[in-house]
Amino acid sequence: MSMETASTGITKRIIACLDVTHGRVVKGVQFVDLVDAGDPAELAHLHASSGADEIVLLDITATSDARPILIDVVRRTARQLFVPFTVGGGVRSLEDAAALFDAGADKISINSAAIKSPEIITRIAERFGSQAVIVAVDAKRKPSAEDTVAAEVYLAGGRTATGLDAVAWAREAESRGAGEILLTSMDCDGTRNGFDCGLTAAVATAVSIPVIASGGAGTGRHFVDVFKGGCADAALAASIFHFGIHDVRELKAELQREGIPVRLPC
């Protein structure tokens, strides 16, 4: 692709997510029914070499088990990973975040702790920069009038309703110093029926920081839809990559054919 034809230059990112519990990558449907998908370090390396633009590792039971995230798993995964690496799950304090950066994370993702005490977003951003702080928003649709989007934010890995509106919370997270929003549709997660493009667009157009769409990836078409209709800056998926259903390079080629700028060759 010639540089002159690129209007912004920036590409849409494809992010491979490793949902980890007790040191192993797992995959569930709508946050339950977990099955083993492999070793985090091996899978991270595999995804990066097959063209993923970023790797996210989420310790999905750290918060519900009230235990710290597994630092040694983070360190081992980061060791030979030379693409951006985000870690989340159970980050409760500036000290937790500092330990993860020290172990090799480039960004941390905070969810429950940010809802309970939003000032933690600012504290981590002031120390490590906004680019290092992703606020993860797990949201579930509520009935709403036509042409409007209403979704409620959940915490503790989708276990507890908060009463917060997803768009309003994303805006607040931005104003407190978040560098990106990782938006997961709990309705779509694990279904492989497509992203929630309406919800993604509602959040992506309400904030001026990048929004990563998550939950529901099943086919290349779903990614095309979430980048076009959903206005997403990046899209994240887990299971379709782990089980080799989708090759990231093939996916990117499909996106490129649809006129979506992607990092190719990669």
Added chain:
Amino acid sequence: MITLIDYKAGNLTSVRKAFTFLGQESVVTEDPECVRNAEALVLPGVGHFCTTERLASSGVRDAVLEAISRGTPFLGICVGMQWQFAGSTEAPETKGLALFEGSCERFKTELKVPHVGWNQIRRTAHGQQSRLLRDIPDGSYVYFTHSYRAPVVEGVAAVTDYGETFAASVERENVFGVQFHPEKSGDTGLRILKNFCDYTSERSAR
């Protein structure tokens, strides 16, 4: 031996890991004396421009200038490259090294800021002979994350477009800078870091 300058802001771990992967030994320091005597210097960086204030108060800034004048290879990454300019509107009171003309300013674009993600670099006329970007084809993708950008002035070796055209890389004699994160830019980034290591060992062998 590469000396990584620690100023309690940059994410040193990632940069150090990349050098280790390349088989290049590195050491981390915040001691001006170690900086002065280094074989090669790398200033990593993420975050706010004001974090570089610490380099002035600790005496590292003067040590870096002295090392540069003696020909020590010096690579600045992200805020580390911005520091090679006169300053940044992000922290107007904090002085840069003014090795390159002009100051860094926030992106003037309707696009989302920060500029986060993989974008392409292309060499300027000056950059055709770049040692840092040797064997890196125009259009290669590298990873950026920043809200402030450096101007395209003399010494800029490569540029990137994001609503406007800005400096992606600078190079003058033994001074090198990259706005993007080579340690996070896959094989392309590792190649750039290797080029810096090669330049350092060639110079040391002379």
